[in-house]
Amino acid sequence: MSDIYDLVVIGGGPGGYVAAIRAAQLGQKVACVDKRSTLGGTCLNVGCIPSKALLQSSHHLEAAKHEMAVHGVKTGRVSADLDTMMKRKDEVVEGLTQGIAFLFKKNKVDHLVGSGTITASDTVEVTSEEGTTTTLTTENILIATGSEAASLPGITIDEKHVVSSTGALALAAVPKKMVVIGAGVIGLELGSVWRRLGAQVTVVEYLDAILPGMDGEIRKRSKMILAKQGLTFLLGTKVTGAAVMNNNSVMLSVESVSDGKKEILPADVVLVAVGRRPFTENLGLEQVGVQMDEKGFITVDGHFQTSVPGIYAIGDVIGGMMLAHKAEEEGVCVAETLAGQSGHVNYKTIPGVVYTHPEIASVGRSEESLKEAGIPYNVGKFPFGANARARAIGESDGFVKILAHKETDQILGAHLIGPNAGDLLAEIVLAMESDISAEDIARTCHSHPSLGEAVKEAALAVDKRAIHM
Ligand code: FAD
Numbered sequence: 001m002s003d004i005y006d007l008v009v010i011g012g013g014p015g016g017y018v019a020a021i022r023a024a025q026l027g028q029k030v031a032c033v034d035k036r037s038t039l040g041g042t043c044l045n046v047g048c049i050p051s052k053a054l055l056q057s058s059h060h061l062e063a064a065k066h067e068m069a070v071h072g073v074k075t076g077r078v079s080a081d082l083d084t085m086m087k088r089k090d091e092v093v094e095g096l097t098q099g100i101a102f103l104f105k106k107n108k109v110d111h112l113v114g115s116g117t118i119t120a121s122d123t124v125e126v127t128s129e130e131g132t133t134t135t136l137t138t139e140n141i142l143i144a145t146g147s148e149a150a151s152l153p154g155i156t157i158d159e160k161h162v163v164s165s166t167g168a169l170a171l172a173a174v175p176k177k178m179v180v181i182g183a184g185v186i187g188l189e190l191g192s193v194w195r196r197l198g199a200q201v202t203v204v205e206y207l208d209a210i211l212p213g214m215d216g217e218i219r220k221r222s223k224m225i226l227a228k229q230g231l232t233f234l235l236g237t238k239v240t241g242a243a244v245m246n247n248n249s250v251m252l253s254v255e256s257v258s259d260g261k262k263e264i265l266p267a268d269v270v271l272v273a274v275g276r277r278p279f280t281e282n283l284g285l286e287q288v289g290v291q292m293d294e295k296g297f298i299t300v301d302g303h304f305q306t307s308v309p310g311i312y313a314i315g316d317v318i319g320g321m322m323l324a325h326k327a328e329e330e331g332v333c334v335a336e337t338l339a340g341q342s343g344h345v346n347y348k349t350i351p352g353v354v355y356t357h358p359e360i361a362s363v364g365r366s367e368e369s370l371k372e373a374g375i376p377y378n379v380g381k382f383p384f385g386a387n388a389r390a391r392a393i394g395e396s397d398g399f400v401k402i403l404a405h406k407e408t409d410q411i412l413g414a415h416l417i418g419p420n421a422g423d424l425l426a427e428i429v430l431a432m433e434s435d436i437s438a439e440d441i442a443r444t445c446h447s448h449p450s451l452g453e454a455v456k457e458a459a460l461a462v463d464k465r466a467i468h469m
């Protein structure tokens with residue numbers, strides 16, 4: 001492979017592989033380098049996809065145990081078969097990663113397995129696991145090397161007793177007691193998986209509420225619902241250390257943030273889910289002069305170009321929302337910009353979904369941030385309890401909340417907790433992207449009976465004219 005490339009992408013996650021495909025579609029000669037043998041990055045291999053596969057399987061178990069009887073479905077004795085669940089998860093991952101390899105072939109993207117190091121602004125050296133190196137010459141380089149799990153001082157992740165999300169996606173047995181550090185997205189999703197499978201799960205969170213950054217009402221309601229399901233929350237509590245004992249149990253030392261009261265929490269498995277940090281190891285950034293901020297995120301300009309002309313960066317490694325679809329949008333933007341088009345990412349309309357049951361979904365500004373910024377707004381809220389479809393399927397917990405500008409009716413944010421909230425959010429994201437008003441959603445015909453009617457009613461409620469409430 002001695003040809004000169006238009007673009008060499010380092011990292012085959014959602015940011016990198018999407019950028020590679022889009023650039024190839026636009027006629028560029030592209031190579032994508034990833035040290036993993038399978039494409040798809042964190043998201044497909046050890047993130048979004050395996051977690052959603054386990055969430056689905058464990059939800060089926062919970063439904064069979066506790067939810068089907070009211071529908072008149074008798075299930076008898078129900079138990080989990082963890083091996084089958086894990087095997088299914090692995091098969092879903094394998095199928096999807098192979099799908100990306102197929103898309104690379106289809107779009108004529110060269111795929112190199114190995115660790116990429118930038119040795120000059122037009123050169124990437126790829127070192128395979130066996131130690132052989134290939135040198136790629138290229139017009140442009142795109143860094144999409146993603147992130148890795150962060151840890152805490154005094155805590156060593158061994159992926160056996162003290163695990164990151166990667167270990168928590170592959171436990172060989174259901175732990176009796178699991179302590180999750182961090183009530184963020186990973187903590188709640190994977191905490192839910194293991195609770196449903198039978199673990200006693202305690203979530204320790206430094207702050208005094210779960211899901212930082214989300215709308216306050218959603219944070220409160222989701223905590224109530226998840227606690228009712230059996231998650232125990234220890235809020236306002238910081239972790240100070242962990243010791244793995246001879247009998248393989250972990251003693252986690254925690255301390256109350258307000259009064260310093262200390263406590264030891266015994267656990268079979270501790271999941272550390274306190275955020276992720278940029279991954280830039282061995283990339284050669286210092287040598288070529290690519291600048292990073294104090295937290296190690298690569299800094300970029302409005303076109304995702306780094307401090308070195310011709311070297312671009314996207315996705316988790318540049319910070320912001322650490323989400324697969326955000327990385328994808330940025331990848332498309334770089335590919336289109338390099339092809340002479342005008343790429344653009346609208347950060348105001350990037351949705352976020354927590355795949356607990358019920359799902360929690362949000363886009364745009366929270367009520368708290370509008371208050372803080374002094375932006376006048378109206379709230380339209382509609383409970384799923386008043387939605388016919390939600391009642392019929394027996395999932396009526398939660399609500400849709402739309403925040404619209406008081407004068408212009410422009411939608412500024414939306415926050416949902418309830419059945420299929422993640423999919424319902426898409427309509428509102430499209431409305432925001434198209435800059436249509438809450439009234440436009442309210443005047444759009446929604447099929448009956450559908451969960452989407454709750455979105456329409458919330459839009460009507462912005463103008464205090466919901467029909468079914
Ligand atoms: P990554 O997906 O991290 O990919 C980077 C790739 O670069 C990796 O494959 C790595 O091997 C490779 N690499 C790194 N350095 C080098 C090098 N020097 N040479 C060659 N290759 C290199 N987001 C969502 O939107 N929805 C979800 O439901 C969701 N669930 C998640 C669940 C979990 C448990 C986790 C951990 C994350 C989840 N995320 C989710 C976040 C999502 O996975 C990331 O935001 C996304 O993968 C970032 O994409 P990326 O392309 O920037 O980087």
Ligand code: NAI
Nearest residue numbers: 182183184185186187205206239273274275276322353354
């Ligand atoms: P997070 O940032 O969502 O949550 C981390 C939590 O840990 C916060 O609540 C924080 O206050 C808490 N914390 C930090 N230090 C602590 C300490 N010392 N003691 C106790 N609590 C502490 O990070 P998380 O859950 O690790 O997820 C990482 C990233 O992965 C997120 O940015 C998220 O966007 C992404 N992700 C997205 C998913 C989705 O979109 N469904 C699913 C899973 C992950």
